[in-house]
Amino acid sequence: MLAYSLPSDISPSTFVNTASLVRIVALGLISAAAISSRLFAVVNFESIIHEFDPWFNYRATRVLASKGFYEFWNWFDPTAWYPLGRVVGGTIYPGLMATSGVIYNILHALNLPVDIRNICVLLAPGFSAFTAWATYMFTKEMKDESAGLLAAAFIGIVPGYISRSVAGSYDNEAIAIFLLMFTFYAWIKALKTGSALFGTIAALFYFYMVAAWGGYAFITNMIPLHAFVLLLMGRYTNRLYVAYCSWYAIGTLSSMQVPFVGFQPVRTSEHMAALGIFGLLQIVAFAQLIRSHVTSKQFQDLLFVSVISAAVLGMAAMVLLTYKGWIAPWTGRFYSLWDTGYAKKYIPIIASVSEHQPTAWPSFFMDLHMLTFLFPFGVLVLFRTLRDEHVFVIIYAVMGTYFAGVMVRLMLTLTPCVCVASAVGLSQLIDTFMDPREPDVGEEEEKEDGSSTTATPSKKAAKKEKNAAPVTGVGAIDDIVSTLSIAGGLEKDKSAKAKTGIFGLDTRMVVLFNTAAMLLFFVLHCTWVTSNAYSSPSVVLASSNPDGSQHIIDDFREAYYWLRMNTKEDAVVMSWWDYGYQIAGMADRVTLVDNNTWNNTHIATVGKAMSSPEEVAYPILRKHDVDYVLVIFGGLIGYSGDDINKFLWMVRIAQGVWPDEIQEPNYFTQQGEYRVDDQASKAMKDSLMYKMSYYRFAELFGGGQVVDRVRQQYLPKQGPTLDYLDEAFTSENWIVRIFQVKKEDLLGRDLKSANGFAQGKKRKRSKPPVKRRVLA
Amino acid sequence: MAGPKASTAASKPASSAVDPNAIHSLWKAYNDTTPSRLKLIDSFLVFLMLSGIAQFLYCILITNFPFNAFLAGFGSCVGQFVLTASLRTQVNPENRGEFKDVSPERAFADFALGSIVLHFFVFNFLG
Numbered sequence: 001m002l003a004y005s006l007p008s009d010i011s012p013s014t015f016v017n018t019a020s021l022v023r024i025v026a027l028g029l030i031s032a033a034a035i036s037s038r039l040f041a042v043v044n045f046e047s048i049i050h051e052f053d054p055w056f057n058y059r060a061t062r063v064l065a066s067k068g069f070y071e072f073w074n075w076f077d078p079t080a081w082y083p084l085g086r087v088v089g090g091t092i093y094p095g096l097m098a099t100s101g102v103i104y105n106i107l108h109a110l111n112l113p114v115d116i117r118n119i120c121v122l123l124a125p126g127f128s129a130f131t132a133w134a135t136y137m138f139t140k141e142m143k144d145e146s147a148g149l150l151a152a153a154f155i156g157i158v159p160g161y162i163s164r165s166v167a168g169s170y171d172n173e174a175i176a177i178f179l180l181m182f183t184f185y186a187w188i189k190a191l192k193t194g195s196a197l198f199g200t201i202a203a204l205f206y207f208y209m210v211a212a213w214g215g216y217a218f219i220t221n222m223i224p225l226h227a228f229v230l231l232l233m234g235r236y237t238n239r240l241y242v243a244y245c246s247w248y249a250i251g252t253l254s255s256m257q258v259p260f261v262g263f264q265p266v267r268t269s270e271h272m273a274a275l276g277i278f279g280l281l282q283i284v285a286f287a288q289l290i291r292s293h294v295t296s297k298q299f300q301d302l303l304f305v306s307v308i309s310a311a312v313l314g315m316a317a318m319v320l321l322t323y324k325g326w327i328a329p330w331t332g333r334f335y336s337l338w339d340t341g342y343a344k345k346y347i348p349i350i351a352s353v354s355e356h357q358p359t360a361w362p363s364f365f366m367d368l369h370m371l372t373f374l375f376p377f378g379v380l381v382l383f384r385t386l387r388d389e390h391v392f393v394i395i396y397a398v399m400g401t402y403f404a405g406v407m408v409r410l411m412l413t414l415t416p417c418v419c420v421a422s423a424v425g426l427s428q429l430i431d432t433f434m435d436p437r438e439p440d441v442g443e444e445e446e447k448e449d450g451s452s453t454t455a456t457p458s459k460k461a462a463k464k465e466k467n468a469a470p471v472t473g474v475g476a477i478d479d480i481v482s483t484l485s486i487a488g489g490l491e492k493d494k495s496a497k498a499k500t501g502i503f504g505l506d507t508r509m510v511v512l513f514n515t516a517a518m519l520l521f522f523v524l525h526c527t528w529v530t531s532n533a534y535s536s537p538s539v540v541l542a543s544s545n546p547d548g549s550q551h552i553i554d555d556f557r558e559a560y561y562w563l564r565m566n567t568k569e570d571a572v573v574m575s576w577w578d579y580g581y582q583i584a585g586m587a588d589r590v591t592l593v594d595n596n597t598w599n600n601t602h603i604a605t606v607g608k609a610m611s612s613p614e615e616v617a618y619p620i621l622r623k624h625d626v627d628y629v630l631v632i633f634g635g636l637i638g639y640s641g642d643d644i645n646k647f648l649w650m651v652r653i654a655q656g657v658w659p660d661e662i663q664e665p666n667y668f669t670q671q672g673e674y675r676v677d678d679q680a681s682k683a684m685k686d687s688l689m690y691k692m693s694y695y696r697f698a699e700l701f702g703g704g705q706v707v708d709r710v711r712q713q714y715l716p717k718q719g720p721t722l723d724y725l726d727e728a729f730t731s732e733n734w735i736v737r738i739f740q741v742k743k744e745d746l747l748g749r750d751l752k753s754a755n756g757f758a759q760g761k762k763r764k765r766s767k768p769p770v771k772r773r774v775l776a
Numbered sequence: 777m778a779g780p781k782a783s784t785a786a787s788k789p790a791s792s793a794v795d796p797n798a799i800h801s802l803w804k805a806y807n808d809t810t811p812s813r814l815k816l817i818d819s820f821l822v823f824l825m826l827s828g829i830a831q832f833l834y835c836i837l838i839t840n841f842p843f844n845a846f847l848a849g850f851g852s853c854v855g856q857f858v859l860t861a862s863l864r865t866q867v868n869p870e871n872r873g874e875f876k877d878v879s880p881e882r883a884f885a886d887f888a889l890g891s892i893v894l895h896f897f898v899f900n901f902l903g
Contacts, residue, residue, distance in 0.1 A: 196866075196890045294802050
């Protein structure tokens with residue numbers, strides 16, 4: 001019997017057509033929502049590149065668009081890492097730039113002359129629509145189309161993914177998540193059908209992923225792990241062999257074409273799991289072949305002698321190669337995922353990045369909202385029908401959750417899995433409560449069977465139709481509800497006699513209404529988080545005036561533009577590495593270090609110059625031909641991400657290289673506090689960073705109390721003086737301060753005494769000049 | 777179902793420690809039950825394996841100097857081997873039940889496409 005009546009005069013083809021139309025429209029709307037929810041930053045501010053890394057990607061893409069692909073491939077950038085330079089072609093993942101370059105060329109071939117900047121800005125929203133589609137395809141393989149639509153809707157707007165893909169965030173992750181999902185989809189499809197075609201497609205998208213993002217190592221280890229777990233569960237099939245081997249053989253060879261990856265797939269430990277499983281699968285497949293030819297007794301002989309010994313030998317060989325140094329051990333970046341204290345102890349430059357910190361609970365809720373608690377339920381649902389592809393999602397859930405707990409930025413790789421599992425769980429719930437069939441209680445059935453005349457005509461008709469024509473009418477409408485295939489109608493009809501189920505319309509309505517409300521709140525939450533937390537371009541700082549209007553602080557671009565227009569073209573600018581890409585991108589000047597932290601010693605050199613007294617720093621600056629030094633100072637308007645707050649990392653990184661010249665404890669007060677006021681330690685007050693940041697700062701307060709609004713501390717009325725640097729530029733809100741490095745004194749004095757001489761002469765004319773000292 | 781090692785004498789010395797009776801019966805069973813098409817595939821597999829072994833020995837005993845060339849050559853052998861082995865599994869009549877979506881013709885088309893893609897990357901990597 002049915003809880004609510006269904007129309008009975010619809011043909012199956014009408015149903016199929018309507019369902020596919022609904023799906024197409026829904027996917028179109030999801031794409032539109034995914035794109036438009038990422039445009040807050042463009043609408044509120046302007047169409048510019050955000051953050052730090054995207055500025056390099058943008059600069060490289062400009063080279064690709066203006067000079068062509070071959071120039072880009074062989075590009076040596078002499079303006080970064082002065083005086084070393086950087087081989088860009090061999091040290092980047094070119095997938096992102098190549099994608100934008102292809103789009104640029106296609107649009108120009110179609111006579112749509114779009115600026116390369118707009119392509120870069122809008123690439124991430126565009127690809128988020130593809131991600132929604134790929135997630136739909138992936139989830140479709142897990143459950144059915146309706147779960148796929150839910151998953152697509154979730155990933156379209158979930159803040160965990162939006163945070164890395166708003167318009168203007170032109171980073172590798174923008175296209176990588178799409179490639180991740182599509183590679184996984186192709187892998188699942190290859191595993192299900194056992195088709196080498198899908199294995200090849202998985203390998204090609206894996207290649208694209210390798211070219212696009214360093215996170216490809218996640219795929220490289222997820223797929224072998226899945227295959228391995230299937231082997232352990234005794235679920236080896238020939239389909240697994242076909243899928244895995246075609247993926248691995250083509251995928252590995254193709255991944256080595258990316259210059260940055262090179263021979264890593266055969267030389268490093270991160271890739272050895274894939275190779276090991278590849279070897280293991282050959283052995284298992286071989287054993288299967290033999291088993292089909294001999295009796296089980298003989299097979300056991302063969303198995304124990306040859307197969308197991310081969311596996312053990314292979315394992316031993318790999319361990320030996322690792323110890324011998326033929327295979328490189330885990331790199332620090334990966335190793336710090338397992339040993340979470342490792343980076344802090346040995347590689348401060350990894351630990352210094354804020355994205356590499358552990359995740360706090362609120363940020364899980366902030367990024368995923370109700371998916372946080374639907375996710376475990378979805379995984380549970382997947383456990384109950386444990387098909388081969390469900391094992392994949394379960395492993396992904398476990399690994400992804402662990403990694404997201406260790407590192408904030410890996411929340412991004414967890415998000416797709418959360419969306420898929422939650423969608424499966426939620427769609428299971430909706431299926432159950434939308435199903436119009438009610439459980440048949442034994443006595444009622446008997447009664448109906450016995451006295452069919454008492455049954456109402458409509459009920460009787462419905463029942464008759466259900467039993468007689470499962471493929472049409474009610475059977476087809478059932479499909480709308482539970483979205484099983486038409487062919488499944490018969491089977492379902494049998495299970496309609498089930499003893500468990502939902503009674504009545506009211507229970508259904510209560511649960512479905514709650515679900516709909518949760519979904520609604522999810523949308524509201526996502527929109528709110530996206531507009532408030534993730535859509536601010538860090539290049540311009542926005543604050544609101546008392547009357548609600550927006551006040552834009554645009555000091556960064558003011559200063560970079562000053563550098564661009566008022567300095568020599570080959571002037572060298574020294575700053576902390578955070579700003580390297582932005583200076584190169586916006587000011588177009590030579591930098592010493594940038595966000596690509598490939599040379600730790602060079603960064604430590606900058607750190608040492610920043611944290612030493614002027615006399616020590618000056619020779620370093622001169623040796624590196626530095627013309628300008630740029631510092632970020634937020635003390636006037638309370639911008640907390642300034643260089644004084646990052647200063648301790650500079651000290652630590654410098655200390656790692658020169659432990660006897662720079663010591664971190666020297667920068668604290670006696671009580672071990674980090675202070676900038678008159679109690680600050682001597683090393684702190686003498687450091688170049690302190691002097692540059694607070695130079696002439698006291699003058700702003702006209703003799704009143706000098707307050708640093710970030711540290712909330714009162715500074716001495718007498719500010720620091722500079723002998724070796726001249727203030728060249730200070731932006732409107734004092735955020736960016738640029739100092740010019742003085743040339744050596746013409747008379748050969750060191751600059752401190754020359755300065756003292758000049759000042760002394762002005763103040764006290766009668767006194768004899770300070771004794772000249774020859775520069776050492 | 778992929779190993780060609782079972783198909784020839786190559787497997788014999790490798791597992792000579794095993795009861796020779798088992799090897800003999802295995803060889804006999806293989807000869808009797810395998811269709812000639814699969815035997816053709818197996819002979820190709822053996823050729824690929826020998827070619828791979830020869831390259832690997834060259835790399836170990838003489839030089840691995842153009843390492844990319846070695847990897848490309850060896851990778852093409854291994855890749856072609858597993859693609860052919862996949863084809864063998866897919867067209868094996870015993871596995872009809874496992875590969876419902878892949879007819880033998882489709883399997884061959886997949887094999888051809890996979891090989892083309894593989895060799896595109898091989899030639900690109902030879903340098």
